[in-house]
Amino acid sequence: MTTMTTTTTTTTTTTTAGHGFWRMAYLGFCALVFAFLIAPILVIVPLSFNAEPYFTFTEGMLRLDADAWSLRWYRQIMEDEEWSRALANSLLIGVSATVLATVLGTLAALGLSNPAMPARRFATGLLISPMVTPVIISAAGMFFFYSNLGLAQTHLGLILAHAALGTPFVVITVTATLAGYDENLSRAAASMGAGPLTVFRRVQLPLIAPGVVSGGIFAFAASFDEVVVVLFMGGIEQRTIPRQMWSGIREEISPAILAVAVFLIVFAVLFLLTVEWLRRRNAR
Amino acid sequence: MSENPDIQAGRTKTGSGTGRPMPSPRLDPRLRAALLVLPLLVFVGVTFLAPLANMLVRSVYDPVVADTLPETLERLRAWDGRGLPEETVYEALARELLAAREDRTLGQVATRVNRVQSGLRSALTRTARRLRDVDEGPWSEAMTGIHAAWGETGTWRALREAGDRYTPRHYLNALDLQRDPDGSIAFQPEDRRIYLFLLWRTLLVSLGVTVLCLLIGYPVARLIAHAPPRRANLLLILVLVPFWTSLLVRTTSWIVLLQNQGVLNDMFVYLGVIGDDGRLAMIYNMTGTFVAMTHVLLPFMVLPLYSVMSAIPKVQTSAAESLGATPWQSFWRVYWPQTLPGVGAGCLLVFILAIGYYITPALVGGSTGQLISNMIAFHMQSSLNWSLAAALGGILLVCVAGLYVLYDRLVGIERMRLG
Numbered sequence: 141m142t143t144m145t146t147t148t149t150t151t152t153t154t155t156t157a158g159h160g161f162w163r164m165a166y167l168g169f170c171a172l173v174f175a176f177l178i179a180p181i182l183v184i185v186p187l188s189f190n191a192e193p194y195f196t197f198t199e200g201m202l203r204l205d206a207d208a209w210s211l212r213w214y215r216q217i218m219e220d221e222e223w224s225r226a227l228a229n230s231l232l233i234g235v236s237a238t239v240l241a242t243v244l245g246t247l248a249a250l251g252l253s254n255p256a257m258p259a260r261r262f263a264t265g266l267l268i269s270p271m272v273t274p275v276i277i278s279a280a281g282m283f284f285f286y287s288n289l290g291l292a293q294t295h296l297g298l299i300l301a302h303a304a305l306g307t308p309f310v311v312i313t314v315t316a317t318l319a320g321y322d323e324n325l326s327r328a329a330a331s332m333g334a335g336p337l338t339v340f341r342r343v344q345l346p347l348i349a350p351g352v353v354s355g356g357i358f359a360f361a362a363s364f365d366e367v368v369v370v371l372f373m374g375g376i377e378q379r380t381i382p383r384q385m386w387s388g389i390r391e392e393i394s395p396a397i398l399a400v401a402v403f404l405i406v407f408a409v410l411f412l413l414t415v416e417w418l419r420r421r422n423a424r
Numbered sequence: 425m426s427e428n429p430d431i432q433a434g435r436t437k438t439g440s441g442t443g444r445p446m447p448s449p450r451l452d453p454r455l456r457a458a459l460l461v462l463p464l465l466v467f468v469g470v471t472f473l474a475p476l477a478n479m480l481v482r483s484v485y486d487p488v489v490a491d492t493l494p495e496t497l498e499r500l501r502a503w504d505g506r507g508l509p510e511e512t513v514y515e516a517l518a519r520e521l522l523a524a525r526e527d528r529t530l531g532q533v534a535t536r537v538n539r540v541q542s543g544l545r546s547a548l549t550r551t552a553r554r555l556r557d558v559d560e561g562p563w564s565e566a567m568t569g570i571h572a573a574w575g576e577t578g579t580w581r582a583l584r585e586a587g588d589r590y591t592p593r594h595y596l597n598a599l600d601l602q603r604d605p606d607g608s609i610a611f612q613p614e615d616r617r618i619y620l621f622l623l624w625r626t627l628l629v630s631l632g633v634t635v636l637c638l639l640i641g642y643p644v645a646r647l648i649a650h651a652p653p654r655r656a657n658l659l660l661i662l663v664l665v666p667f668w669t670s671l672l673v674r675t676t677s678w679i680v681l682l683q684n685q686g687v688l689n690d691m692f693v694y695l696g697v698i699g700d701d702g703r704l705a706m707i708y709n710m711t712g713t714f715v716a717m718t719h720v721l722l723p724f725m726v727l728p729l730y731s732v733m734s735a736i737p738k739v740q741t742s743a744a745e746s747l748g749a750t751p752w753q754s755f756w757r758v759y760w761p762q763t764l765p766g767v768g769a770g771c772l773l774v775f776i777l778a779i780g781y782y783i784t785p786a787l788v789g790g791s792t793g794q795l796i797s798n799m800i801a802f803h804m805q806s807s808l809n810w811s812l813a814a815a816l817g818g819i820l821l822v823c824v825a826g827l828y829v830l831y832d833r834l835v836g837i838e839r840m841r842l843g
Contacts, residue, residue, distance in 0.1 A: 251460030274780020281475035
């Protein structure tokens with residue numbers, strides 16, 4: 141018995157000693173990966189305040205000279221008519237597509253969550269497919285099809301296209317929220333005299349609202365970041381922010397797009413925090 | 425009698441007082457569920473699935489030549505494919521070429537015939553232009569006089585092939601195949617093969633990115649999954665910020681970091697790692713595509729891994745080790761097998777997304793970092809060979825659909841989570 145205990149203790153000590161080194165290596169490796177994930181996004185922020193039209197830190201910036209830093213690129217995008225029109229287009233297309241996707245997606249999720257739904261797996265597969273189809277294929281197909289209908293180079297065409305690409309996000313998030321919904325609540329409401337619409341409006345919707353809103357945010361973010369469909373189907377009149385950035389990156393590279401990028405990062409963080417907050421609310 | 429219905433209604437009401445009052449007849453639950461899904465199915469069908477189907481049709485169906493030169497093609501059908509066709513064929517073609525020139529459809533026909541055999545565009549356009557001055561036959565002599573191509577058997581074979589309404593030709597092209605004069609299918613000459621190579625490269629890059637994401641994502645997911653809740657939330661945000669950040673922003677970041685006069689090269693020069701003339705070419709090539717794609721797709725690996733790992737109790741590995749397993753053994757025999765569903769989900773998702781990648785290679789791939797999607801875009805926007813673009817899209821779509829079905833079988837689409 142005594143010998144047994146001794147051996148166990150020795151093994152434990154050696155493994156802990158081994159752990160120490162490996163644990164440091166493991167943590168160091170993870171730190172590098174986190175840096176890889178986040179540093180490229182952070183580096184854009186200071187560079188957008190560059191006083192010079194360069195994409196890198198000037199010596200003045202490193203010495204923290206006040207002159208080397210400026211708001212000129214922010215001023216430029218604020219005053220530029222093309223950027224403000226792009227923002228208006230992005231908002232119009234994004235909001236309309238989101239409303240459409242959220243309403244249709246929520247209804248479909250209600251149906252898909254019902255075990256009685258016929259061909260449930262197949263229907264889910266079809267409805268999620270816009271999310272996994274390579275966007276170049278969607279864009280090419282939509283270009284042919286929408287051109288025939290006279291919807292290419294119109295706002296309506298882009299709204300419909302973006303709504304189609306955004307619906308899977310709504311279906312997924314709302315279905316996930318509905319998985320935690322207690323069907324007895326609907327039954328209870330119905331037993332006390334509420335019609336199906338009232339049950340949905342007064343009982344079910346308030347409870348699944350966090351999922352619906354999250355889905356809407358996902359759909360909006362997808363539209364707000366979509367460039368390939370706009371590239372193929374949109375004309376000059378339909379240029380959105382990502383489309384404008386695309387030309388910015390390809391043609392006349394200027395730090396003005398870094399200033400836009402900072403705005404988009406701020407948007408992304410706001411979306412992220414809202415969705416996480418809703419998720420936590422829903423979990424409670 | 426007149427009271428009867430009221431009484432009965434009253435009875436029914438009181439009778440069902442413990443149940444529900446039945447405000448309206450209830451729909452069959454199957455029908456009710458289907459009716460809720462129907463609007464979206466119709467919407468996605470019209471706005472998304474119909475365009476895809478339309479594109480697939482376009483990849484095998486092209487009526488332009490058949491519609492413009494119907495008489496010629498009809499008469500060519502009697503030709504045995506050897507030597508030259510009869511005078512009546514020449515006569516019909518002359519007539520229809522002139523008509524096509526009037527209708528301005530000649531250009532479309534010439535482009536299509538030219539894709540079957542290059543060099544025939546000028547034969548068609550020049551012949552149509554000069555034929556106006558020819559009043560009568562024999563048309564074979566007149567046409568051969570205008571362009572020698574009309575005296576060659578291959579020209580007529582090409583014309584006949586271009587006249588097929590339904591054709592597998594674009595798929596053959598997209599796979600670097602061609603039909604030999606005797607009708608058998610063979611590889612194109614080596615210097616003209618491009619697509620199989622690109623397809624291969626796309627598969628390799630996707631595989632490489634997937635493996636890399638797994639290798640660097642797995643430890644990170646494990647760290648987050650077993651960290652105390654507050655720290656886990658903070659670390660998770662570090663993964664979610666890139667997930668939510670615009671793809672164009674992230675691509676811009678990599679340009680800023682990696683380009684010749686970019687931050688990393690400047691830093692290396694400053695630190696003396698490389699000389700000012702030895703700046704590394706890290707972008708506008710395959711390196712750029714690879715690095716930026718890994719960055720963009722890493723969250724799609726970490727998140728499914730994290731959700732599987734956070735369900736594994738930490739005590740399990742401790743228990744294994746207290747029973748005498750080395751950390752190595754307890755990881756491989758206790759921990760790793762339980763994370764396999766997450767590994768499968770993450771790898772499949774990353775691979776599916778990688779194989780269709782377009783934006784990042786287009787912006788940072790230069791000429792060596794282009795993938796199959798970029799070739800589709802090229803044929804859509806520059807060469808305007810839409811049928812070939814559609815065929816390439818069809819091939820890519822089949823690959824993705826196969827992986828998607830596999831994902832559904834192994835993971836289940838309904839278990840897909842976002843963020």
